[in-house]
Amino acid sequence: MISLKSILAKPFAKRVYKKTMKWAENPIATQERVFQELISEATSTLFGKDHDFISINSHEDFVKRVPVRDYEGLKPYIETVVAGEENILWKGKPIYFAKTSGTTSGSKYIPITKESMPSHVEAARNAILMYIHETGHSEFVNGKMIFLQGSPILKEQNGIQLGRLSGIVAHYVPKYLQKNRLPSWETNCIEDWETKVDAIVEETLPENMTVISGIPSWVQMYFERIQHKTGKKVGDVFKNFNLFIFGGVNYEPYRAKFENLIGRPVASIELYPASEGFFAYQDKQNEKGMLLLLNSGIFYEFIKADAFFDENPERITIKDVEVGVNYVMIISTNAGLWAYNLGDTVEFISVKPYRVIVSGRIKHFISAFGEHVIGKEVEQAMQEAIENTNISVTEFTVAPQITPNKGLPYHEWFIEFENAPEDLSELADKIDKSLQKQNTYYFDLIQGKVLQPLKITKVKKNGFQDYMKSVGKLGGQNKIPRLSNDRKIVEGFPHSD
Numbered sequence: 001m002i003s004l005k006s007i008l009a010k011p012f013a014k015r016v017y018k019k020t021m022k023w024a025e026n027p028i029a030t031q032e033r034v035f036q037e038l039i040s041e042a043t044s045t046l047f048g049k050d051h052d053f054i055s056i057n058s059h060e061d062f063v064k065r066v067p068v069r070d071y072e073g074l075k076p077y078i079e080t081v082v083a084g085e086e087n088i089l090w091k092g093k094p095i096y097f098a099k100t101s102g103t104t105s106g107s108k109y110i111p112i113t114k115e116s117m118p119s120h121v122e123a124a125r126n127a128i129l130m131y132i133h134e135t136g137h138s139e140f141v142n143g144k145m146i147f148l149q150g151s152p153i154l155k156e157q158n159g160i161q162l163g164r165l166s167g168i169v170a171h172y173v174p175k176y177l178q179k180n181r182l183p184s185w186e187t188n189c190i191e192d193w194e195t196k197v198d199a200i201v202e203e204t205l206p207e208n209m210t211v212i213s214g215i216p217s218w219v220q221m222y223f224e225r226i227q228h229k230t231g232k233k234v235g236d237v238f239k240n241f242n243l244f245i246f247g248g249v250n251y252e253p254y255r256a257k258f259e260n261l262i263g264r265p266v267a268s269i270e271l272y273p274a275s276e277g278f279f280a281y282q283d284k285q286n287e288k289g290m291l292l293l294l295n296s297g298i299f300y301e302f303i304k305a306d307a308f309f310d311e312n313p314e315r316i317t318i319k320d321v322e323v324g325v326n327y328v329m330i331i332s333t334n335a336g337l338w339a340y341n342l343g344d345t346v347e348f349i350s351v352k353p354y355r356v357i358v359s360g361r362i363k364h365f366i367s368a369f370g371e372h373v374i375g376k377e378v379e380q381a382m383q384e385a386i387e388n389t390n391i392s393v394t395e396f397t398v399a400p401q402i403t404p405n406k407g408l409p410y411h412e413w414f415i416e417f418e419n420a421p422e423d424l425s426e427l428a429d430k431i432d433k434s435l436q437k438q439n440t441y442y443f444d445l446i447q448g449k450v451l452q453p454l455k456i457t458k459v460k461k462n463g464f465q466d467y468m469k470s471v472g473k474l475g476g477q478n479k480i481p482r483l484s485n486d487r488k489i490v491e492g493f494p495h496s497d
Contacts, residue, residue: 089336143210
């Protein structure tokens with residue numbers, strides 16, 4: 001039976017599509033308008049006065065007056081906001097702080113204002129509506145939807161609510177979805193991730209699940225528990241499960257594993273959310289990349305990743321970006337972040353419209369020998385190496401081995417297999433060849449006998465989960481870096497015998 005909800009979803013989706021196309025087809029004018037609005041709104045704030053916003057009329061003026069900063073650079077201002085002061089980075093006070101556990105800075109407090117909050121909610125909603133408009137599929141809105149997320153319990157500090165982003169967003173689920181949404185409030189409030197996953201399994205098993213959403217590594221844990229409990233594929237347990245929504249990491253390394261756990265292909269939508277803003281979502285099923293959201297109170301700048309650490313690298317806007325170049329993304333937002341370096345690197349797949357993929361983190365790279373290897377390259381190398389084989393990888397990370405017991409240094413790949421190859425050296429050779437093909441610096445170092453080809457170290461089953469648990473980062477938005485420039489992470493790793 002077709003429900004009223006799924007009938008109404010289609011005209012609503014069409015309206016959102018038209019609205020989206022309006023700004024997507026006028027990208028440069030849209031960003032210019034956002035820029036002018038941001039500067040004008042923040043002129044009388046402490047930050048605006050300190051950086052002479054009143055005399056900023058162009059991007060060139062902005063570049064002269066506002067240097068690029070990361071969280072540490074903006075911290076003095078943020079600490080003043082945390083202390084309860086008003087009109088510091090943005091007018092008034094933020095309504096929330098999204099508290100994140102930074103890898104370098106300890107806890108970070110990312111402001112969310114009444115102007116920026118709607119964008120987080122609308123972007124997630126619009127991603128689903130764009131999918132409905134493109135495919136005509138709206139029947140899933142009648143079933144149950146699960147969003148694996150952090151606890152929605154918030155604390156208050158100096159009149160500002162404090163919590164994880166996914167927990168904050170849980171307070172904004174539209175009324176028409178409340179009845180369809182799982183897990184229950186009580187289950188969502190469980191802090192211990194493993195206890196929570198078990199409770200979610202119990203709650204969802206009897207339900208008609210149609211949409212499942214979350215970071216792939218944690219959804220995988222949920223799927224594995226379902227399979228363990230029922231002895232069936234997830235797609236047989238939830239016969240109407242037809243849409244997987246994910247963000248936070250590249251899905252490709254997980255795809256084969258997921259299709260095995262589900263037992264059949266399922267449509268997916270990729271999102272690019274962060275505490276600092278919701279930047280992009282997949283707007284087309286058959287196009288690579290995600291539509292960069294240019295009309296959401298965020299002004300974007302880009303710096304070529306390979307020039308980022310130069311003394312005065314060029315900052316460009318979307319009108320000057322090129323397809324296929326790795327950029328560090330810099331944002332200024334209506335939450336009061338100014339020329340802020342998130343640490344993410346992106347690559348444009350197209351400029352009509354502007355679509356991006358997340359290629360990695362500017363801090364997460366290996367260049368112990370000048371090779372500049374990035375996350376996208378190791379993920380692609382892994383993908384190419386296991387394509388058309390029965391090898392299945394659960395998780396992996398890469399670190400340099402600078403002082404081996406014998407021979408030249410090398411990159412060490414720590415891999416947890418669901419289904420391991422008979423010959424590890426053959427897999428290592430395939431991965432290495434793909435990396436050499438993608439990265440000329442790496443190719444030169446191998447050919448010049450500065451490095452020897454990579455080596456694989458098997459990680460025992462659940463080794464990655466055990467590691468994340470041991471450092472107190474199991475669940476939520478936490479994910480292991482794909483690669484590091486040192487061996488801090490892998491030192492604590494439980495290796496396979």
